[in-house]
Every structure is written in structure tokens, then in C-alpha cells.
Amino acid sequence: MTHATLPDISPAPDKRSWWRRNQIGLSPWLFLAPGMLFFAFYVIFPIFQSFQISLLDWDGLGEPEFIGLQNYQELYYDDAFYTSLWNNMLWLVLYLAAIPAGLFIALFLNQTVTGIRLYKSLFFFPFVISQVVVGLVFTWFYDPTFGLLNVMLGWVGLGPINVLGDERFVTVGIILAGIWPQTAYCMILYLTGLNGVNPEQIEAGRLDNAKGWKMLWYIIIPQLKPATFIAFVVTIIGALRSFDLISIMTNGGPFGSSRVLSFYMFEVALSEYGFRMGYGAAIAVVLFLIMLCFIVYFLWSMYQEDKR
Amino acid sequence: MRSNLKATVATLGLTMAMATGAFADAHAAKLSGDLVIFSDMGNPAPRAVMEGMVERFGEMHPDLNIELTVIDREAYKTQIRNFLTANTPDVANWYAANRMLPYVNAGLFEDISDLWEGTLSEELASTKGAMTLDGKQYGVPYTYYQWGVYYRKDIYDELGLSEPKTWDEFKANCQAILDSGKKCFTxxxxFLWTAGGWFDYLNMRTNGYDFHAALTNGEVEWTDQRVKDTFANWRELLDMGAFIDNHTAYSWQEALPFMTGGDAAAYLMGNFAVAPLREAGLTDDQLDFYQFPMINEDVELAEDAPTDTFHIPTGAKNKENAREFLRFVVSADNQTLINNGDNLGQLPVNSKSSVDDDKFLEQGFQMLSTNSPGGVAQFFDRDAPAEMAKVAMEGFQEFMVKPDNLDKILDRLERARARIY
Structure with a gap:
């Protein structure tokens, strides 16, 4: 009675516990879980909640009433909304000036002179101080009666102009105040980028007789592409977040001409005279949709980077 | 800007009472337990007043544990929504008239009509209307102040001008001041509300108090001819160049230097402007006050006198203690004390209190008690609902810069009126 004893090829029953078996697969998710929970609760959930509130007529205290898309319909006929929207566009476009400005200051500071660290810190200084302080400083600078700007304009026989009290200049005036710290931010991004520029390529460019603008355009800037991308992202986000400067410098005025969407939303829903949560939420939704365009673009371009 | 002031006296008294075992002789009127107060009296002088009141109330009721939280006045305006719905105090500051409406409608302020029954209604008769919504009272006042024209007496004397009684004198004075190279008004x-003050006075002098009430209640169209008359009067001043240039860039405090520096001769303001003007170096010989002059002789003079208040939130836990505190606040003695020149420097709400010996308080009290037959209004942004006030005051500001836009502005206000009321 001999049985050909074949080796038992079926795998030995895994005696390890369920946890030990799946540990490797699960642990990344466990580590991610707290972050994902908070993100879901504090970011994703409020987005949907905003959509929901934007369909209500609610003063934030009493009983909400469902009114469908009426808030959006009212937005469509609201002049103040278009002023805010237009100002948001102005912010988005003009704020981008911080990127080239930051680049040129970075190029200027990218040299070895005694005390260059001190100069760099001084140029970076406006980004370190609070936006509220920046706003106050510029408010005094623009002051139509006592401000330095009008004193300076007086030297060349111009002015006086009331920058923050005139609806034609006010938004540009605030954006200029915002560009000051933002330029410093872009500058620091480009300074670190310039450290990573390959000296051999510059050397090779020199041999090919590249100088000045051509050197900058064809050799340096392409190598700074990652820095430019980050500078672009933070500047766009900064422009869409513009709120504190407006609140400090003009409080949205004169007669509402310097409002942006985020400030208008605050005004109608949360400020001293604002009790319209639904209308505020509708503005927030519009702002979110505008941001979404940029977010999708940023994500898409990062995804493209990763694929290469 | 938060601080907690526990009435240490209270705890001390409590321990002593425990130690001697004297539970039995607890006086009937003595309160015990807790009292939580949220206050917006964050500026230095009002803050001292609030802390002083808590201390004195604590001495009267040693067994009571009072907790006071003082919040910055501007921040308070947005925080009140949160703390009325959650973590509610027993007593909270706010403002009279329509400014309480959203909280009364939402059922967040307690109906305290019972407190007003009897003597209190007589003593506080002058402000009772401002605390009443739908026939019920929702709080008590603790101070109010007059509005009017504060002017540089020295400049008027130099130009040989006197306090105007009529609109024509008012304008003639202004022209003389303008001719001397100064501005009439700073x-x-x-922050818009200063323009609301001008509108209130021009409107109440042109159309009277009842029209003011009807307009802020949404019963009159903004495109009404009477509203246009008000603006036409305002426009006369604008066309003269009566106001300082670039006023859109300044807050009310930032506009003070024009007056102290002598570039502008007068300021239409509330009595709270006196303190900073005195601090800036103007003596009582240089600074004086007059009632806004009559425009239309057919309407009775009426004044703005905003009232600041205390309320009991519906969610309060110690309502009996809170009621007792409100009684203490409005009592004649306390009113005399907290409104005197060393403290708030405003007018007491209790008719049995005495007004402090101060030039401006006396004139203001005189004006409100004898020369305001038309009525006493709160203020544009307290009589009109919040949203309407905001839109309208923005319109006033635009009108002051671009008077030609008036029709567009009024159309906008009329659309807002149709939506809001």
C-alpha cells in the first residue's frame, strides 16, 4: 500500500490574524484617516452646505425658508454683484504683476556683495508683516490731505488725488498695496529657484554668445519654471482671497465700489447690517465656481508634471 | 479684548457668611447664584463704568457671583448672534428700536414687560417707545445722547456769526465761513452712518418726525417728492461746497482734526464727539453747540437721540438675577452716577436722575426735554431695518459725492424697499 505522496502544494492556512495579514495595505489609510476626516468635515461638507444654504431665505437666527434659485435670480439683477465681480477680475489680472516684479528683484539680489543677506531680508520684510499693517500704512500714504503720496505728487505739480475715496482709483490703489507684500513672496520663491540654476548651461550659453535678455529668456527662465508655477498659484490664490486689505483700507467703499465677491459675501451675511445667509451663500457659490476653474487647471498641470 | 472681573467681594462675603454659619439671616432681597454679563462697553471710559456697576451691584448682593465679559464694541456687533444662540449670558448690551428687531423676531430677547409695569414706565417714559416692539418691552435703556451741531465758537465770533435759528441763517453763516477760506462742516x-445723521436732520426738518418714522418703516416710496425735497435741501449745501473734500476717505474720528485745526467750523455729531474734541485741545470757550435749525416752519422740531440698552436673552439661566440687575441699572441714583461727566458723559434715562453740570449735557437735556416737540428718533440705522439702512446710507454717501446720480440712487433704494419690507 504505497501511496505516492505528493507534496502538499496548497498554501498552509495563514494563521496570522486578520490585522497582521492586511497591515501593509491598511496602514497608509489609517494614517491618512484623521486628515481625510477633518478635510471632509471642514472643507468638503461645508461646500455642499453652502449650496444648500444658497437655496434658503435665512437670517441666521430664525427659521429658514426654502426659496429655490431666487437668490441667484436676484444676483443676476444686482449691480453691486457685478461691481464685485469686475473688481475680482481686476485683482486677478493686476495682481499677477507681482510675479515679474518678484523675478526682477530676485535677479537683482542674486549677487554676492557684502551685506546681501541684510538686503534680502529687507526686501522680504513686507511679506512678514501683517496685511492689516500693510493696509494701514498704505491708507496713511494715500491720505488725501496729509498723505505722502499727495506731497510727492505736489512736487511735480500734480494732484491732490483721493485714491481711496474715488471710485475710479480705489481698487487699483488697494491692489498696489497688495502687490507690495506679494512681490516679496514671489521674490523669495525666485531666489531659491535661482540657486538651482545649472551653471554649466549658463556657461554653454555664454559660449554661444547669449547675453542679457536672451540669456534671461532662453536659459534662465525655462529653468525657473517650477518656481514660476508656484508663484502663479500663490498669486492667484492671494488675489481671490483679497479681503483684509479691503476691509482695513476702505471697508468696501466709497459706496461699495471697492468690494470683491468675498467682501460682498461677508457684508450681506455676516457684517453689522447683514442678515442674509442665503444670499451670502449664493455669492460664495459663485466665488467657488470661479476658484474651481483655477483649481482644476492647477491640478491638471500638476498631474501632467507627474506623468513625465 | 476680553476680561473677566469676578466680584471678589462676593466670594469674600460668601465665605464669611459660611464661616459664621449665619445662613438664617439671609436677607430677602439678597440674591445668590450666578450672573453672567456680556458687555460691548469696550472703550476706556464706558468700560470703567461697566466694571464699577458690577462692583457696586456685587456689594449689594454679596452672595451673588457676577462674571463680566467685556467685548470690543465693533466685534460685539457680529459676535452677538453666536452668543445669543449658544453659551448665552444672563444680560447683554445692545441698541434700541429696530436694531433689536432681528433678535426679537427670532425669539432671542426676553419679553420683560413685567419689569416695566408700574413706576419704571413713568421714570423711563422718554425712552419707553424706543424699547417697545408690538406693545412689549424687550430691554431697558442705560444712556442716551443728543445729536446736534458742535461748532467752533471762536471762528463764529471772529466772523461775527451767531447760532442760526433758520435755514437761511444757516446757509448765510456757511457762505460767510466759505468766503473766509474755511469749510462749514467736517x-x-x-463708515456711512455719519451721512445718515445728515439725512435724518434734513429729512426731519423738511418733512417732520412722522415722515421719518414712515420712511424708515417702509411705508413711503423713496421716489416720493418729499424725499426729493430733502435731497434738494441737502444739495444746496453740497453745491456751496459746505463739506470738507475727500470725506469718503475718513472715519468720523479721522474727520476731527479738520475741526480742531480750524479748517472746518462745525460738525453734525452725537455728544460723544465732545470728549475727543476736548482731548485734542479745544476749550469750552472755543467749542459750543446749537440745535439743528428749522427748515420748514410747518413741521415741529424733532431730534435724534440714540439709546443704548441692556437685554435679557431668552436662553439666560439666571433671569431673576438679571431682572434685578436691570432694575439696578436704571435706578435714579445709578443713572445720575454713570452718566456724569467723569463717567459716560451722556444723558440719564431716568427722569428722577440729575444731569451733570456740563455745558453740553445741559444744553442737550434742555433741547430734548423742551424743544423737541415733534418727537425723538433713534437714528437712521436704528429706526430702519439693517439691510435698508445699509443700502440707503451707501446711497447718501454716493449722493454727497455725485449729486447728479440722485434719480438712479432713489430708484435703487425704492427697489430695495420693495424687497426688504
Whole structure:
């Protein structure tokens, strides 16, 4: 009675516990879980909640009433909304000036002179101080009666102009105040980028007789592409977040001409005279949709980077 | 800007009472337990007043544990929504008239009509209307102050001008001041409400108090001819160049230097402007006050006198203690004390209190008690609902810069009126 004893090829029953078996697969998710929970609760959930509130007529205290898309319909006929929207566009476009400005200051500071660290810190200084302080400083600078700007304009026989009290200049005036710290931010991004520029390529460019603008355009800037991308992202986000400067410098005025969407939303829903949560939420939704365009673009371009 | 002031006296008294075992002789009127107060009296002088009141109330009721939280006045305006719905105090500051409406409608302020029954209604008769919504009272006042024209007496004397009684004198004075190279009025409209003060006075002098009430209640169209008359009067001043330039860039405090520096001769303001003007170096010989002059002789004079208040939130836990505190606040003695020149420097709400010996308080009290037959209004942004006030005051500011836009502005206000009421 001999049985050909074949080796038992079926795998030995895994005696390890369920946890030990799946540990490797699960642990990344466990580590991610707290972050994902908070993100879901504090970011994703409020987005949907905003959509929901934007369909209500609610003063934030009493009983909400469902009114469908009426808030959006009212937005469509609201002049103040278009002023805010237009100002948001102005912010988005003009704020981008911080990127080239930051680049040129970075190029200027990218040299070895005694005390260059001190100069760099001084140029970076406006980004370190609070936006509220920046706003106050510029408010005094623009002051139509006592401000330095009008004193300076007086030297060349111009002015006086009331920058923050005139609806034609006010938004540009605030954006200029915002560009000051933002330029410093872009500058620091480009300074670190310039450290990573390959000296051999510059050397090779020199041999090919590249100088000045051509050197900058064809050799340096392409190598700074990652820095430019980050500078672009933070500047766009900064422009869409513009709120504190407006609140400090003009409080949205004169007669509402310097409002942006985020400030208008605050005004109608949360400020001293604002009790319209639904209308505020509708503005927030519009702002979110505008941001979404940029977010999708940023994500898409990062995804493209990763694929290469 | 938060601080907690526990009445240490209270705890001390409590321990002593425990130690001697004298539970039995607890006086009937003595309160015990807790009292939580949220206050917006954050500026230095009002803050001292609030802390003083808590201390004195604590001495009267040693067994009571009082907790006071003082919040910055501007921040308070947005925080009140949160703390009325959650973590509710027993007593909270706010403002009279329509400014309480959203909280009364939402059922967040307690109906305290019972407190007003009897003597209190007589003593506080002058402000009872401002605390009443739908026939019920929702709080008590603790101070109010007059509005009017504060002017540089030295400039008027130099130009040989006297306090105007009529609109024509008012304008003639202004022309003389303008001819001397100064501006008639300083104003800072950055935060809008200052323009609301001008509108209130021009409107109440042109159309009277009842029209003011009807307009802020949404019963009159903004495109009404009477509203246009008000603006036409305002326009006369604008066309003269009566106001300082660039007022859109300034807050009311930032507009003060024009007056102290002598570039502008007068300021239409509330009595709270006196303190900073005195601090800036103006003596009582240089600074004086007059009632806004009559425009239309057919309407009775009426004044703005905003009232600041205390309320009991519906969610309060110690309502009996809170009621007792409100009684203490409005009592004649306390009113005399907290409104005197060393403290708030405003007018007491209790008719049995005495007004402090101060030039401006006496004139203001005189004006409100004898020369305001038309009525006493709160203020544009307290009589009109919040949203309407905001839109309208923005319109006033625009009108002051671009008077030609008036029709567009009024159309906008009329659309807002149709939506809001």
C-alpha cells in the first residue's frame, strides 16, 4: 500500500490574524484617516452646505425658508454683484504683476556683495508683516490731505488725488498695496529657484554668445519654471482671497465700489447690517465656481508634471 | 479684548457668611447664584463704568457671583448672534428700536414687560417707545445722547456769526465761513452712518418726525417728492461746497482734526464727539453747540437721540438675577452716577436722575426735554431695518459725492424697499 505522496502544494492556512495579514495595505489609510476626516468635515461638507444654504431665505437666527434659485435670480439683477465681480477680475489680472516684479528683484539680489543677506531680508520684510499693517500704512500714504503720496505728487505739480475715496482709483490703489507684500513672496520663491540654476548651461550659453535678455529668456527662465508655477498659484490664490486689505483700507467703499465677491459675501451675511445667509451663500457659490476653474487647471498641470 | 472681573467681594462675603454659619439671616432681597454679563462697553471710559456697576451691584448682593465679559464694541456687533444662540449670558448690551428687531423676531430677547409695569414706565417714559416692539418691552435703556451741531465758537465770533435759528441763517453763516477760506462742516463718510445723521436732520426738518418714522418703516416710496425735497435741501449745501473734500476717505474720528485745526467750523455729531474734541485741545470757550435749525416752519422740531440698552436673552439661566440687575441699572441714583461727566458723559434715562453740570449735557437735556416737540428718533440705522439702512446710507454717501446720480440712487433704494419690507 504505497501511496505516492505528493507534496502538499496548497498554501498552509495563514494563521496570522486578520490585522497582521492586511497591515501593509491598511496602514497608509489609517494614517491618512484623521486628515481625510477633518478635510471632509471642514472643507468638503461645508461646500455642499453652502449650496444648500444658497437655496434658503435665512437670517441666521430664525427659521429658514426654502426659496429655490431666487437668490441667484436676484444676483443676476444686482449691480453691486457685478461691481464685485469686475473688481475680482481686476485683482486677478493686476495682481499677477507681482510675479515679474518678484523675478526682477530676485535677479537683482542674486549677487554676492557684502551685506546681501541684510538686503534680502529687507526686501522680504513686507511679506512678514501683517496685511492689516500693510493696509494701514498704505491708507496713511494715500491720505488725501496729509498723505505722502499727495506731497510727492505736489512736487511735480500734480494732484491732490483721493485714491481711496474715488471710485475710479480705489481698487487699483488697494491692489498696489497688495502687490507690495506679494512681490516679496514671489521674490523669495525666485531666489531659491535661482540657486538651482545649472551653471554649466549658463556657461554653454555664454559660449554661444547669449547675453542679457536672451540669456534671461532662453536659459534662465525655462529653468525657473517650477518656481514660476508656484508663484502663479500663490498669486492667484492671494488675489481671490483679497479681503483684509479691503476691509482695513476702505471697508468696501466709497459706496461699495471697492468690494470683491468675498467682501460682498461677508457684508450681506455676516457684517453689522447683514442678515442674509442665503444670499451670502449664493455669492460664495459663485466665488467657488470661479476658484474651481483655477483649481482644476492647477491640478491638471500638476498631474501632467507627474506623468513625465 | 476680553476680561473677566469676578466680584471678589462676593466670594469674600460668601465665605464669611459660611464661616459664621449665619445662613438664617439671609436677607430677602439678597440674591445668590450666578450672573453672567456680556458687555460691548469696550472703550476706556464706558468700560470703567461697566466694571464699577458690577462692583457696586456685587456689594449689594454679596452672595451673588457676577462674571463680566467685556467685548470690543465693533466685534460685539457680529459676535452677538453666536452668543445669543449658544453659551448665552444672563444680560447683554445692545441698541434700541429696530436694531433689536432681528433678535426679537427670532425669539432671542426676553419679553420683560413685567419689569416695566408700574413706576419704571413713568421714570423711563422718554425712552419707553424706543424699547417697545408690538406693545412689549424687550430691554431697558442705560444712556442716551443728543445729536446736534458742535461748532467752533471762536471762528463764529471772529466772523461775527451767531447760532442760526433758520435755514437761511444757516446757509448765510456757511457762505460767510466759505468766503473766509474755511469749510462749514467736517464729516467722514467712510463708515456711512455719519451721512445718515445728515439725512435724518434734513429729512426731519423738511418733512417732520412722522415722515421719518414712515420712511424708515417702509411705508413711503423713496421716489416720493418729499424725499426729493430733502435731497434738494441737502444739495444746496453740497453745491456751496459746505463739506470738507475727500470725506469718503475718513472715519468720523479721522474727520476731527479738520475741526480742531480750524479748517472746518462745525460738525453734525452725537455728544460723544465732545470728549475727543476736548482731548485734542479745544476749550469750552472755543467749542459750543446749537440745535439743528428749522427748515420748514410747518413741521415741529424733532431730534435724534440714540439709546443704548441692556437685554435679557431668552436662553439666560439666571433671569431673576438679571431682572434685578436691570432694575439696578436704571435706578435714579445709578443713572445720575454713570452718566456724569467723569463717567459716560451722556444723558440719564431716568427722569428722577440729575444731569451733570456740563455745558453740553445741559444744553442737550434742555433741547430734548423742551424743544423737541415733534418727537425723538433713534437714528437712521436704528429706526430702519439693517439691510435698508445699509443700502440707503451707501446711497447718501454716493449722493454727497455725485449729486447728479440722485434719480438712479432713489430708484435703487425704492427697489430695495420693495424687497426688504
Amino acid at each position: 464729516i467722514g463718510t467712510k
